Amino acid sequence: MEMIPHVAKARRRANPYLDLGSYDPEADLMVLNLGPQHPSTHGVFRLKLYLDGEIIVKVVPFVGYLHRGVEKLCEKLTMVQLIPIFDKNDYVSPMMNEQSLVMAFEALLGIEVPRRARYVRTLLAELQRIASHLLWLGAFAMDLGGALGGGSTLFMYCFRERELILDVFEDLTGCRFHYNTHMIGGNRHDVPAGWATKVHAAINAIETRLPEYETFLITNDIYIERTRGVGVVDGQLSMDLGITGPVLRAGGVDHDLRRDAPYHCYDEIEVRVATATAGDCEARAAVRMAEIRESIRLVRELIDNIPEGPLGARKPIKTPLAEKAAKGHAYAAVESPRGELGIYVIGGGDNKGASPYRLKIRSPSLHVLGCLPYILPGHSVSDAVAVLGSVDPIMGEVDR
Amino acid sequence: MAVDESYRTYSHPVYDFMMKVPGLDVMTTTVDKLLSFGSEASLWIFPVATSCCGIEFMALAASRVDADRMGAIVRGSPRHSDVMIVAGTITVKMAPRVKKLWDQMPEPKWAIAVGSCAISGDFYRNIYSVVPGIDTFIPVDVYVPGCPPNPEAMMHGLIRLQEKIRASANGRDVNREARPEAVHHQRLPRLPILGDPARTSELDRQQVASAASLGWWDELNLEQALDSVAKDLADESESEPKV
Ligand code: SF4
Numbered sequence: 001m002e003m004i005p006h007v008a009k010a011r012r013r014a015n016p017y018l019d020l021g022s023y024d025p026e027a028d029l030m031v032l033n034l035g036p037q038h039p040s041t042h043g044v045f046r047l048k049l050y051l052d053g054e055i056i057v058k059v060v061p062f063v064g065y066l067h068r069g070v071e072k073l074c075e076k077l078t079m080v081q082l083i084p085i086f087d088k089n090d091y092v093s094p095m096m097n098e099q100s101l102v103m104a105f106e107a108l109l110g111i112e113v114p115r116r117a118r119y120v121r122t123l124l125a126e127l128q129r130i131a132s133h134l135l136w137l138g139a140f141a142m143d144l145g146g147a148l149g150g151g152s153t154l155f156m157y158c159f160r161e162r163e164l165i166l167d168v169f170e171d172l173t174g175c176r177f178h179y180n181t182h183m184i185g186g187n188r189h190d191v192p193a194g195w196a197t198k199v200h201a202a203i204n205a206i207e208t209r210l211p212e213y214e215t216f217l218i219t220n221d222i223y224i225e226r227t228r229g230v231g232v233v234d235g236q237l238s239m240d241l242g243i244t245g246p247v248l249r250a251g252g253v254d255h256d257l258r259r260d261a262p263y264h265c266y267d268e269i270e271v272r273v274a275t276a277t278a279g280d281c282e283a284r285a286a287v288r289m290a291e292i293r294e295s296i297r298l299v300r301e302l303i304d305n306i307p308e309g310p311l312g313a314r315k316p317i318k319t320p321l322a323e324k325a326a327k328g329h330a331y332a333a334v335e336s337p338r339g340e341l342g343i344y345v346i347g348g349g350d351n352k353g354a355s356p357y358r359l360k361i362r363s364p365s366l367h368v369l370g371c372l373p374y375i376l377p378g379h380s381v382s383d384a385v386a387v388l389g390s391v392d393p394i395m396g397e398v399d400r
Numbered sequence: 401m402a403v404d405e406s407y408r409t410y411s412h413p414v415y416d417f418m419m420k421v422p423g424l425d426v427m428t429t430t431v432d433k434l435l436s437f438g439s440e441a442s443l444w445i446f447p448v449a450t451s452c453c454g455i456e457f458m459a460l461a462a463s464r465v466d467a468d469r470m471g472a473i474v475r476g477s478p479r480h481s482d483v484m485i486v487a488g489t490i491t492v493k494m495a496p497r498v499k500k501l502w503d504q505m506p507e508p509k510w511a512i513a514v515g516s517c518a519i520s521g522d523f524y525r526n527i528y529s530v531v532p533g534i535d536t537f538i539p540v541d542v543y544v545p546g547c548p549p550n551p552e553a554m555m556h557g558l559i560r561l562q563e564k565i566r567a568s569a570n571g572r573d574v575n576r577e578a579r580p581e582a583v584h585h586q587r588l589p590r591l592p593i594l595g596d597p598a599r600t601s602e603l604d605r606q607q608v609a610s611a612a613s614l615g616w617w618d619e620l621n622l623e624q625a626l627d628s629v630a631k632d633l634a635d636e637s638e639s640e641p642k643v
Contacts, residue, residue, distance in 0.1 A: 037498075043450060043451065044494055064491075064493055065491060065494045065497075066450055066451055066491060066494070067491055067493070068491065068524045068527060068529065068530055069524065069527035069528060069530070072528075073523070073524070087452075088451070088452050091451060091452035091455055092455065135455070135458075138462075155462065156462055156463045157463075159458070159462030159463050160462070160463040160464065163459070176456070176548075176550060177452075177455070177456075178452070178547065178548065395450075395451070396451050396452065
């Protein structure tokens with residue numbers, strides 16, 4: 001494979017002492033714990049770094065500080081009760097969690113979702129993607145510290161724009177970010193009158209401000225110095241570790257479930273998948289920025305053509321036990337802002353079969369964290385913070 | 401009349417000087433008011449933002465709600481801060497760290513529990529790994545309910561805390577008795593919640609076991625822990641008035 005310039009630079013950065021065999025661990029290495037309570041670990045995540053001076057030689061990640069036993073809870077509660085609980089897994093994009101869960105249950109129960117509901121789900125997913133990436137951008141800018149106009153400037157800007165989308169969601173569902181708007185077989189909240197105008201206003205505002213952020217990012221020398229060639233995750237490593245989402249696409253692998261395995265209404269619209277080749281922090285940031293633009297384009301396309309028809313395949317269920325007993329098993333996956341979020345469910349558990357027998361969450365953040373021991377050695381401690389920010393893990397989803 | 405010194409929870413050079421010189425006692429109330437005005441108007445926040453409520457906490461600090469205009473700045477170190485805001489689920493694995501951070505904060509200090517998880521454990525309450533509320537191991541001054549509470553609600557919680565600080569400066573010692581004594585050994589989290597009908601004894605046993613397995617009850621084995629729990633329970637039922 002031809003050496004990509006950024007990758008070549010990254011290889012040169014690597015410390016010659018990477019082989020731990022040449023180390024006397026007692027004499028040379030210092031152990032530094034980054035986390036679990038640290039402003040830049042995006043939740044409660046601990047990295048044990050073995051340092052030679054400022055250079056990392058070995059990394060051991062520790063998870064489990066937010067283990068809430070969701071998969072165990074799934075065996076006790078009925079399918080209807082589970083939907084609001086799944087909002088809390090990946091709390092930066094709750095819509096995707098609900099959608100993956102109800103899609104798995106619909107596949108299990110064999111329910112066909114009406115086109116209008118699928119359409120609204122597509123719309124909500126794209127809006128959620130914009131909000132999630134905006135939060136990532138703000139947090140990433142905080143991690144890079146002084147690079148982006150004094151630390152918290154971009155954070156403040158991004159939250160200003162994110163609030164616009166949360167307002168739109170609040171109009172629709174009544175909640176700011178734990179929505180509970182999906183039901184098995186449809187959606188609960190219909191689009192209110194005049195909602196399209198508000199969505200247009202919100203995405204127009206965001207689109208006009210995006211160039212401002214890119215001026216911050218692309219033309220800032222400190223930003224380039226801190227991200228270019230740092231933390232290279234190439235496509236092969238991603239595929240070996242099961243990494244999906246922007247991290248995979250930044251490594252040059254063109255894979256997106258929205259286009260490759262369409263769900264909802266994605267088969268009716270054309271999704272232009274953004275990719276990059278370098279695989280470093282800069283490329284990941286560029287892919288996410290491109291995804292914000294692409295989502296804005298998709299929302300524009302979708303919002304004015306919401307089809308007529310029923311919003312649910314059947315009447316809303318009034319009691320949690322009213323769900324039919326389900327046999328068999330099903331898997332459903334959505335492309336969340338972090339990658340492939342999949343739910344595997346086996347039906348027919350407690351409560352006369354209204355609970356799942358077993359439910360497994362395939363969360364993209366957990367897989368992404370697996371790459372840290374491979375890519376961090378050779379970098380300095382401050383680079384570790386930049387890399388952690390750029391892969392965007394959400395600990396609620398990792399520990400579940 | 402001598403001022404009862406037992407209410408003092410913090411020391412200050414000026415305050416200490418006042419207490420030493422006879423006749424200056426009467427000025428201490430004024431100094432007290434001044435100090436609590438200072439505390440109230442510059443609450444520096446140390447966030448323990450573990451999960452979803454932490455994202456709403458970020459919205460509290462960000463542009464729209466903007467806690468800065470109350471003098472509440474978010475700091476990354478417990479040693480700089482006056483108020484700890486616990487926003488999110490606290491697990492058995494995380495609880496000792498939270499307690500350690502709380503111990504590092506200088507007096508006077510306050511704690512706010514944000515969200516049902518920090519208050520009571522929310523619907524994860526009966527899960528083996530979740531602490532049923534942070535008031536099982538640190539004293540909480542203000543509770544902000546919600547799942548998650550809006551940033552405006554968190555702002556309201558901050559305002560209530562300011563009211564509380566002001567009230568304690570005026571001689572009313574608000575809720576001081578409710579603070580647990582400082583503990584020598586780590587007894588965190590205090591599991592199980594005693595006398596809670598929603599929790600089975602088997603669940604209590606599992607949680608005590610998982611807490612003990614963390615190794616902060618070095619000298620304490622599981623049987624002893626359960627015995628002390630049973631003794632606590634007996635003490636509490638004795639002290640209650642008969643109806
Ligand atoms: S109270 Fe609700 S929003 Fe807050 S941390 Fe718990 S589950 Fe998340």
